[in-house]
Amino acid sequence: xxxxxxxxxxxSTAMLVSASGIQxxxxxxNKGSDTLVxxxxxxxxxxxxxxxxxxxAVSGGGSGTGIAAMINxxxxxxxASRKMKDKEVKMADEQGHHPVEHTVGxxxxxxxxxxxxxxxxxxxxxxxxxxxxxxxATKWSDLGLKxxxxxxxxxxxxxxxxxxxxxxxxxxxVLGKSxxxxxxxxxxxxxxxxxxxxxxxxxxxxxxxxxxxTDHVKLACVATDDKSSCVNPSVASASDGSYPIxxxxxxxxxxxxxxxxxxxxxxxxxxxxxxxxxxxGYAPVRAVQCP
Amino acid sequence: xxxxxxxxxxxxxxxxxxxxxxxxxxxxxxVPVLIILTTLIVKGGPVLSVDFLFTSPTDGxxxxxxxxxxxxxxxxxxxxxxxxxxxxxxxxxYLSEYAPDNWMTRVINLAxxxxxxxxxxxxxxxxxxAFVIFFGFGTSILSASLTLAIMxxxxxxxxxxxxxxxxxxxxxxxxxxxxxxxWQTIRKVVLPNAVSGILTGVILxxxxxxxxxxxxxxxxxxxxLPFLPQSVFDQTxxxxxxxxxxxxxxxxxxxxxxxxxxxxxxxxVLLMNSVSIAFRMYLRGKKKW
Numbered sequence: 226x227x228x229x230x231x232x233x234x235x236x237s238t239a240m241l242v243s244a245s246g247i248q249x250x251x252x253x254x255n256k257g258s259d260t261l262v263x264x265x266x267x268x269x270x271x272x273x274x275x276x277x278x279x280x281x282a283v284s285g286g287g288s289g290t291g292i293a294a295m296i297n298x299x300x301x302x303x304x305a306s307r308k309m310k311d312k313e314v315k316m317a318d319e320q321g322h323h324p325v326e327h328t329v330g331x332x333x334x335x336x337x338x339x340x341x342x343x344x345x346x347x348x349x350x351x352x353x354x355x356x357x358x359x360x361x362a363t364k365w366s367d368l369g370l371k372x373x374x375x376x377x378x379x380x381x382x383x384x385x386x387x388x389x390x391x392x393x394x395x396x397x398x399v400l401g402k403s404x405x406x407x408x409x410x411x412x413x414x415x416x417x418x419x420x421x422x423x424x425x426x427x428x429x430x431x432x433x434x435x436x437x438x439t440d441h442v443k444l445a446c447v448a449t450d451d452k453s454s455c456v457n458p459s460v461a462s463a464s465d466g467s468y469p470i471x472x473x474x475x476x477x478x479x480x481x482x483x484x485x486x487x488x489x490x491x492x493x494x495x496x497x498x499x500x501x502x503x504x505x506g507y508a509p510v511r512a513v514q515c516p
Numbered sequence: 517x518x519x520x521x522x523x524x525x526x527x528x529x530x531x532x533x534x535x536x537x538x539x540x541x542x543x544x545x546x547v548p549v550l551i552i553l554t555t556l557i558v559k560g561g562p563v564l565s566v567d568f569l570f571t572s573p574t575d576g577x578x579x580x581x582x583x584x585x586x587x588x589x590x591x592x593x594x595x596x597x598x599x600x601x602x603x604x605x606x607x608x609x610y611l612s613e614y615a616p617d618n619w620m621t622r623v624i625n626l627a628x629x630x631x632x633x634x635x636x637x638x639x640x641x642x643x644x645x646a647f648v649i650f651f652g653f654g655t656s657i658l659s660a661s662l663t664l665a666i667m668x669x670x671x672x673x674x675x676x677x678x679x680x681x682x683x684x685x686x687x688x689x690x691x692x693x694x695x696x697x698x699w700q701t702i703r704k705v706v707l708p709n710a711v712s713g714i715l716t717g718v719i720l721x722x723x724x725x726x727x728x729x730x731x732x733x734x735x736x737x738x739x740x741l742p743f744l745p746q747s748v749f750d751q752t753x754x755x756x757x758x759x760x761x762x763x764x765x766x767x768x769x770x771x772x773x774x775x776x777x778x779x780x781x782x783x784x785v786l787l788m789n790s791v792s793i794a795f796r797m798y799l800r801g802k803k804k805w
Binding site for chain 2: 263269270272280282285297437439505
């Protein structure tokens with residue numbers, strides 16, 4: 226039976242290959258926010274050379290996914306671009322998990338426009354009228370704008386899927402506590418998808434982390450109200466709090482971090498870890514000197 | 517006496533017309549394949565190199581290679597095959613050789629057809645509920661491969677059953693008449709004659725398993741892992757998910773990179789298929805009828 230021999234060879238080779246690679250290591254499970262996933266990946270990648278005995282496995286899926294996993298106790302560190310709700314903390318407590326919040330950076334939530342869009346500044350009120358249910362702004366002309374290439378004049382409103390932390394934060398910051406999103410928004414499944422779509426669609430407006438900016442889109446200068454002057458999204462304006470829609474980024478651990486997890490969290494908040502988040506386009510938690 | 521009449525000529529014209537029409541439609545079929553392959557080779561070809569295949573991604577997945585994903589996909593497919601082939605072939609043998617034609621067999625057949633029609637994302641959620649949470653395998657290669665195995669089981673069963681049934685009944689009768697038992701007949705006569713058809717099922721399964729993303733996304737595949745999986749209880753990166761990640765999740769990826777990943781994914785499927793096809797042709801050559 227040649228087939229049998231072939232199968233046996235294949236299986237034993239696979240076992241040999243895997244056995245030869247075995248080494249002692251401790252695994253940290255890290256899951257959640259799509260906003261943070263690229264920073265989390267960069268941290269995990271860089272941490273290999275800092276502490277080769279610890280490996281960090283990173284998965285995305287959205288803040289909601291990370292928080293749900295924290296509640297189930299299937300992750301060591303959950304990434305979230307929004308705070309855990311009281312209800313969620315209570316659910317985790319009931320399961321015997323005690324989430325502890327760590328602020329690891331700040332993110333300016335940029336408002337993306339097509340590069341031909343003539344808008345220079347937008348106020349929070351204008352954004353609200355664009356995004357809120359039954360809001361007054363449905364056409365660009367409602368905002369006094371004529372967008373080249375957008376013959377229909379309709380505003381194509383781009384939003385995110387509802388388990389996204391970005392979705393939740395934008396809702397709270399722009400639509401207010403009880404505000405609901407307009408129906409008929411295009412809900413994209415990732416920060417990068419929003420920017421990609423806006424880049425190609427003259428009529429569109431969207432929101433995403435500043436880190437996803439490309440050279441082919443325009444970032445709106447955002448003003449708190451008519452009277453104040455607008456602020457451009459940047460790492461600096463997110464850190465000093467002058468940009469109106471900047472948010473903290475969190476990592477949750479189960480209880481105060483201990484052992485390898487503490488080592489990893491401490492490193493993330495060290496100058497080295499904070500320089501990585503800065504390089505990825507987010508604001509660090511404090512001023513750091515980077516090489 | 518046999519001169520073509522107007523009717524004959526019209527019939528001939530219609531004949532030629534339909535022939536052309538159907539030929540054109542068949543050609544349309546291969547156009548997408550050609551376009552996909554050329555695009556992938558033109559755009560993804562330049563990034564391919566030995567380094568690309570055998571190094572890990574670096575610089576936040578915007579550079580470096582795809583080795584962990586490639587390695588992970590091989591793991592996932594191998595474990596899924598180890599589960600689904602014995603299970604599927606055994607079920608097919610029962611259904612083809614032993615099962616009486618009664619309501620239970622009909623229910624089983626119906627279940628197989630329905631299982632084949634379940635969308636992959638539903639299999640994924642089933643996998644999360646059953647393997648990840650209920651059996652407590654966690655997000656691991658084992659959970660992902662079991663999910664893939666269940667998803668592809670109907671393909672293996674149906675293909676194996678068809679090829680078992682294609683073995684002429686006279687072969688079995690001849691064998692029984694020599695005093696052989698049912699199991700002896702299956703092992704010495706039916707299976708050897710059906711093995712090329714069974715392989716077809718396996719080929720189809722391999723192609724499908726390699727490319728599936730949804731079933732492994734929640735059950736075992738990770739966005740990034742700084743190590744290679746060392747047992748079936750580890751998570752793994754996988755080519756299909758890696759392609760999704762570099763094309764939609766990571767900013768600043770060079771344009772050629774996702775195409776390179778896609779090219780490797782397709783090449784892997786084609787390679788595995790051609791190995792199996794070659795093996796199958798060899799077996800068929802040995803067939804005596």
